[in-house]
Amino acid sequence: MGAQADVIRACALSLNTHRATNLVGEMGTGKTTIATAAATLAGFERVLVLVPPHLVRKWQREVKATVPSANAVIVRTISDMERVRHAGGWPLFVILSREQAKLSYRWKSAVAARHVVAGSAAARDEQGEVAALTCCPACFAPVVDDEGLPVEEADLGRKKHTCEHCHGPLWQADCRGPRRYPLADYIARHMPGYFDLLLIDEQHEYKARGSAQGLAAGTLAEACKAVLTLTGTLMGGYSSTLFYLLWRFSPAVREEFGYGDESKWVSRYGIVERISPKSGKDDAYEDGRSSRRRGYRTRVVEKPGVSPAVLFHLIGNTAFLRLADVASGLPEYVEEVRLVGLATSESPDEPSQAGYYQQLASQLEAAVHEALAKGSKRLLGAYLQSLLAYADACTKGEQVIDPGSGDVIAAVPPLPEGRRHPKEQALLDLVEDEKREGRRVLVYVTHTASRDITSRLESVLQEAGHRVANLKADTVPPERREDWVAQRVKAGLDVLLVHPRLVQTGLDLVDFPTIVWQEVEYSVYTMRQASRRSWRIGQRRPVRVVYLAYRGTLQAQALGLVARKLKASLAVEGELSDDGLSNFGDDGEDLLMALARSLTEQVAASDESLEGLFAGIRESDRRREVVLDGDESAFSGVDASTRKAPPSRAAHHALSQGSSSVLPEPAEVVRFKEIDATGQQLRLF
Numbered sequence: 001m002g003a004q005a006d007v008i009r010a011c012a013l014s015l016n017t018h019r020a021t022n023l024v025g026e027m028g029t030g031k032t033t034i035a036t037a038a039a040t041l042a043g044f045e046r047v048l049v050l051v052p053p054h055l056v057r058k059w060q061r062e063v064k065a066t067v068p069s070a071n072a073v074i075v076r077t078i079s080d081m082e083r084v085r086h087a088g089g090w091p092l093f094v095i096l097s098r099e100q101a102k103l104s105y106r107w108k109s110a111v112a113a114r115h116v117v118a119g120s121a122a123a124r125d126e127q128g129e130v131a132a133l134t135c136c137p138a139c140f141a142p143v144v145d146d147e148g149l150p151v152e153e154a155d156l157g158r159k160k161h162t163c164e165h166c167h168g169p170l171w172q173a174d175c176r177g178p179r180r181y182p183l184a185d186y187i188a189r190h191m192p193g194y195f196d197l198l199l200i201d202e203q204h205e206y207k208a209r210g211s212a213q214g215l216a217a218g219t220l221a222e223a224c225k226a227v228l229t230l231t232g233t234l235m236g237g238y239s240s241t242l243f244y245l246l247w248r249f250s251p252a253v254r255e256e257f258g259y260g261d262e263s264k265w266v267s268r269y270g271i272v273e274r275i276s277p278k279s280g281k282d283d284a285y286e287d288g289r290s291s292r293r294r295g296y297r298t299r300v301v302e303k304p305g306v307s308p309a310v311l312f313h314l315i316g317n318t319a320f321l322r323l324a325d326v327a328s329g330l331p332e333y334v335e336e337v338r339l340v341g342l343a344t345s346e347s348p349d350e351p352s353q354a355g356y357y358q359q360l361a362s363q364l365e366a367a368v369h370e371a372l373a374k375g376s377k378r379l380l381g382a383y384l385q386s387l388l389a390y391a392d393a394c395t396k397g398e399q400v401i402d403p404g405s406g407d408v409i410a411a412v413p414p415l416p417e418g419r420r421h422p423k424e425q426a427l428l429d430l431v432e433d434e435k436r437e438g439r440r441v442l443v444y445v446t447h448t449a450s451r452d453i454t455s456r457l458e459s460v461l462q463e464a465g466h467r468v469a470n471l472k473a474d475t476v477p478p479e480r481r482e483d484w485v486a487q488r489v490k491a492g493l494d495v496l497l498v499h500p501r502l503v504q505t506g507l508d509l510v511d512f513p514t515i516v517w518q519e520v521e522y523s524v525y526t527m528r529q530a531s532r533r534s535w536r537i538g539q540r541r542p543v544r545v546v547y548l549a550y551r552g553t554l555q556a557q558a559l560g561l562v563a564r565k566l567k568a569s570l571a572v573e574g575e576l577s578d579d580g581l582s583n584f585g586d587d588g589e590d591l592l593m594a595l596a597r598s599l600t601e602q603v604a605a606s607d608e609s610l611e612g613l614f615a616g617i618r619e620s621d622r623r624r625e626v627v628l629d630g631d632e633s634a635f636s637g638v639d640a641s642t643r644k645a646p647p648s649r650a651a652h653h654a655l656s657q658g659s660s661s662v663l664p665e666p667a668e669v670v671r672f673k674e675i676d677a678t679g680q681q682l683r684l685f
Contacts, residue, residue: 001537003325004034010319011038011228015197018317020227020249022203024234025321027529028508028536031230032059034321035199036066039091039228044196046092048187048224050217051201053097054478055506059201063093076100078186085194094195097479098205101184102216106177109156111170112137136163136170143170184216188223198224200249202505203231204525207245209262218248233525239270239306246313253313269310271303323536332542333535337559338430339551340422342391353394353421356412357553360390360398363410367402378404386410387554389451392423392519396451423548424460427518430546431466431495434514439541440493442512444500444530446519448472454497457518461495471498482507500530509533513541518548520558527562 007023014021015038023038025031039047051059056074063072071089075081075096084094113132134143134153141163143151151161161170187194198220200206206214221227227249235242243265246253257265266272323330342354364383371379382400390398390412397414401407415421420428431441445454454470461468469488476484481503485496489511496512503509504526512534521527535543549555 001030001326002328003321004030007319007321008034008037008041011035012041014317014319015039015042015044015226015228019225019251020221020229020317022234022249022314022318023228023230023321024318025230025232026323027232027532028323029232029321029326030537031232031321032062032201033066035201035228035230036063036070036093039093039197039199040067040070042197044226045090046195047094047197047199048195048220049093049095049199049201050098050101050220051095052205052478052505053099054481055201056095056097056479058482058506059095060093063095067091075183078181078183081183081186081191085191096183098213098216100182101220102182102212103178103180104182104185105180106174107160107171108174109153109161109170110137110172111135111143111153111156112140114140114142136166136168138168139163139166141165182216184219188219192223193225195224196226198227200227200229203229203245203249204233204235204241205505206248207241209244214244214248221249233528235306238302239310240266240302242269242306242310242313250313250317266302269307271306273301273303327537330535330537331539333545334542335531335545335547337547337549338426339549339556340426341551342553343419343422351413351415353391353415356394356415357387357391357550360400360410360412361387361554364400367400367409376404378402379409382409384554385451388520388558389447391550391553391555392421392453393447393451394421395419395456420460423518423550424457426548427457427516428460428464430514430516431461432464435466435494439514440489440512441495441514441516442509442533443495443497443516443518444521445497446499446521448499453519457497466494467492468495468497469493471496471502473499473502485509485511500526503533504529507533508536508538510536510539513539513543515543515545516548517546520547520549520555520562522558522562524562 007025011021011023011034023031023035025034049059049063060072060074063070069089070091070093071087072093072095073080073084073087075084075094077100081094084092112135114135134150134156135141136143143156143161143163145151156170162168163170200217200221206217208214229245229249234245240262243257243262247257247259342357343352344354345352348355364379364386368379368383371377379402382403386398386400394415395417398410398412399408400410402409427443434441443457445457448454454472458468458470469485471481471484485507488496500517500521515531515534517527517531521530531545547559549559
């Protein structure tokens with residue numbers, strides 16, 4: 001459909017030219033179909049597909065639908081992998097879950113205890129008991145650290161060690177654990193070069209330096225002749241999120257950077273901030289005890305943003321695809337914010353949701369202020385999670401304990417179970433409205449462990465006569481989730497409750513045209529992926545995404561912060577903006593600091609500001625689509641300084657001739673600046 005054929009040809013050409021190729025396609029563009037067709041068009045006969053566990057069956061189904069002559073095989077064990085060697089049918093697609101690729105047997109320390117000879121000076125310890133040395137089980141040499149001190153057996157259980165004398169392992173397999181072997185290591189050792197192509201789905205999930213799945217993917221990349229990676233969100237706003245992705249799968253990056261050169265990469269392509277406190281006098285925090293030495297605190301922090309120069313590592317072997325390029329006739333996609341007020345009581349002495357929230361917030365703010373004044377951030381996590389969750393889980397109460405001292409720093413009692421709270425009522429009203437229109441509702445809940453509210457929401461909805469299903473990670477295996485949801489839909493499901501991370505990748509949930517974020521998710525990767533689960537090819541009804549939050553609470557502030565990051569596109573996907581999409585990162589660390597700063601700013605989010613931010617996201621998408629379509633009339637009344645310059649004729653000619661040099665002549669370069677209301681430059685085209 002649409003530009004899919006162009007991207008298939010582009011990927012096939014790149015696979016025959018480069019060892020690594022990347023496909024960055026917006027959610028719903030059909031990356032599975034494109035990758036399968038490109039691998040076949042490029043002439044690869046044996047393809048290894050590394051996918052998340054819940055997408056194994058979907059990949060097998062779509063490979064057979066795209067290439068009917070292909071043999072699509074799912075492997076889970078070494079025996080399955082050995083049978084692949086003798087499998088018939090070409091091309092052969094071997095589909096491997098990343099869990100089977102990375103998971104190994106459990107290990108434990110393996111040492112021998114040698115008692116010191118009786119009568120020697122070291123024969124007894126301070127308590128007078130006979131001492132024993134931890135020794136290598138092969139050569140019986142004592143196991144000591146760099147300073148010659150004996151290593152405790154507990155320390156040997158944290159990391160695999162080898163003997164300094166005989167180089168034998170000081171660890172062994174734990175027979176009490178699962179009996180398995182990582183298939184990534186097996187392929188690298190016993191089948192190197194067997195597969196012509198490694199196809200990696202959801203590439204962004206392998207970005208961490210030390211993650212087991214990232215290491216497994218890198219091992220498989222070395223064992224295969226070529227690599228094709230797929231993702232909908234390549235970069236997380238920081239340049240470091242790109243480094244290990246490109247290092248593992250791009251030989252050109254490995255030629256210039258070593259495995260430990262992340263800081264070198266960040267200094268070249270990222271933004272680094274060095275922070276030193278300054279109070280107007282000497283800022284030394286430490287004086288030398290026996291010298292004039294002084295210590296100064298300087299923090300080095302990577303800031304959001306990326307240099308445009310990083311595109312030269314991508315542009316030659318990366319295909320970019322937007323949903324508008326594939327299916328221009330998709331139904332409308334609308335995002336809206338609904339802020340509701342906390343429940344109050346008529347009497348000030350009567351317990352209420354608003355009263356307890358303010359009490360909890362004031363107690364936590366005082367404790368956090370005191371800890372920050374002492375230079376400690378230990379309470380920020382508790383502050384964030386407690387205030388984000390309490391308003392929704394007020395029937396459970398809340399007690400916050402200082403992790404350092406163990407003291408209770410804030411506590412409020414639970415509210416009665418029988419009350420229906422404002423956001424619950426807002427959800428119920430929305431579900432009833434959607435049900436009258438024949439629309440199913442998908443509800444995202446982020447707290448599903450100690451502060452789990454899914455059971456209460458399920459009860460509230462069922463009491464109102466709605467058919468509800470609650471999808472949990474520990475009740476439905478990943479590979480069965482698609483079938484599980486389909487069966488519930490067939491049985492007449494009205495509402496599906498689920499954590500967004502369980503369905504954020506791969507699943508097509510077109511049966512749920514209405515999506516409700518009951519709680520805030522501040523991972524931009526997750527929010528961007530999960531919000532598009534039902535707006536994709538095959539959707540025939542308008543898609544509505546609703547964000548619910550309590551007005552005047554930390555929920556509203558967090559939603560506003562994330563919305564401002566969602567307003568801009570990823571820099572590596574064509575938007576060179578200072579306001580990167582994932583400015584607050586995948587782990588929420590910078591969001592945490594921003595919310596902590598709001599303690600002193602007391603910023604209140606309003607309906608108008610939040611709705612304007614989310615409306616700006618859609619407006620930005622619409623304008624980019626207009627630029628791609630070349631419809632200048634759509635910009636009537638818009639200042640010329642905010643328009644994006646169209647590609648030059650030289651660039652169009654180079655593209656049509658298949659040239660990799662698509663930059664226009666210097667005389668044809670046209671630059672435009674986009675300036676905000678304060679005069680700050682936002683973008684330079």
